Amino acid sequence: MNERGDATTGTAEPMAGGGTDPETEAFLAHRNLLFTVAYEMLGSAADAEDVLQETWLRWVKVDVGQVRDQRAYLVRITARRSLDRLRTMKRRKEVYVGPWLPEPLLTAPDVAEDVELAESVSMALMLVLETLSPTERAVFVLREVFDVGYEEIAAAVGKTPAAVRQIAHRARRHVDARRPREVVSPGQARAALESFQRALETRDLQGLLDVLAPQVVLVSDGGGVKQAVPRPVTGAAKVARMIVSGLGKARLALTTEPTVINGSPALVLRVDGEIDGVIAVRVEDARITGLYYVRNPQKLTRIASATSLTLR
Template identity: 60%
Template sequence: MTQDPFVAHRGLLFTVAYEMLGSAAEAEDVVQESWLRWADVDRARVRDPRSYLIRIVTRQTLNRLRTVSRRREEYVGEWLPEPLLTTPDVAEDVELAESVSIAMLTVLETLGPTERAVFVLREVFELSYGEIAEAVGKSAATVRQVARRAREHVAARRPRVSVSRAEQAVVVERFLTALRTGQVQELMEVMAPDVVLVTDGGGIVPAALAPIHGVEAVVPVLARANRVVAAFDTLPVWLNGEPAGRIEMDGEPSAISVVVEDGRVTRIYVVRNPLKLTQLDEPTELAR
């Protein structure tokens, strides 16, 4: 019996929606909405199910993006993407792993809805300009211009990471060990002088409301977190296709993701908002 194309491409469709939204919960809603629309489609008239399904998901995602964009403007503090527990094999597809990293999703958040959709569909999923034009409701010529602007925007802001996943894992483990043991000197050495710390508590749990810049300012914040709770532990995990960490503070989880350049941590993203920590127990399937 032939598998339904929607079922066959479900991991891909979730990944498309997640990359555009940065939220697993919102992406799941979009996939469910898209399934209902697919159920009403005359399959005999669909020449390319993959492209057709991506088009449905993109349209649903764009509708949702315009709504959540307004909500995020009112968000308390820094908004970070929802982290996903993933398996190490996601990192084998380097382009996919980079595109779903917390650092990249944070950059994509600075694009408008249409720019983000065009960038993701073109650069990550390699759709033609014609296919993207149908998905976003623009002409192919307009899509080309939007794609160029989006590429330039992302290139100017994306982390320039050149380390391998193995090298990153070593630095991440060193960083997590220093964090767990409260070794201030080791923390100073593993972080770059201009390191930036971004924390997301969503107004629900304590977190810095703005990014913290510079190792002299970041180290005391991290060291204090270790001291003020009775039980503090760190665990290396794979989040969004790269080595990262899970922090337990008095039994409450947080997710920590870092950017590593030249053997040192240059950016730290800590998600503490409990509403964004529902995907840390079972690996999420990502595909393209």
């Protein structure tokens, strides 16, 4: 980063007069929004930070005085860079060892209170977005999450506004068919998670069966670095027995700690005092329908301090 500022940490070097230059001020004013756009398109905080760096390098070459809407301009740059990276990531995921889950983020309480934001970054919806093509995902995120106009989206993805409308309709229909049927309150999600936590800590098979929905799906991401279930496991009985059997064989000192990941209640699991992974859940009708266990150490770097997210 040059003398204008640091796009990664969100800080800026002061100018001689004690302030910052217009480019830096504009970028920092929208930095949290740009990160949220990139993260929702990519599902990776590390890649989102790289996109912000690329956005910054492009932004400092722009004559800011000629930009009518700085927010829209910055979002467009970020979307373009994210789409390019998303296409590259698609190839990386094809050779990824085992299931791929989004990188979990520790989020502040205000994210959980913003229902729209919390749903948009939830592990459940982020996984649904993984089933879209790169262009469909870009269009869906920009239109449905950030309410960007069709002409702006067209400029970002290199399509006509008419084509973007068709893509948006197709992506919306695809997502609506797969997203959770209802948005549960943080209190309902916490209640289900607390029941799961008690059953997990006590190795209570019946307790797990009581809180897991009949068709619950367990997805585990070890990235080839840590042992994980090689493919999703479906069904309450199978999932519960696998959990209890695995804990029984391991004979390790397991502790669980409630936290808020991607705007929703979650658990941090520690084995012998060391962080083993993060479990996020999808809750419907007061029961858990999705368990997402991220163990890949490379994806656990953003659970120590909160990440600021915003839709505005």
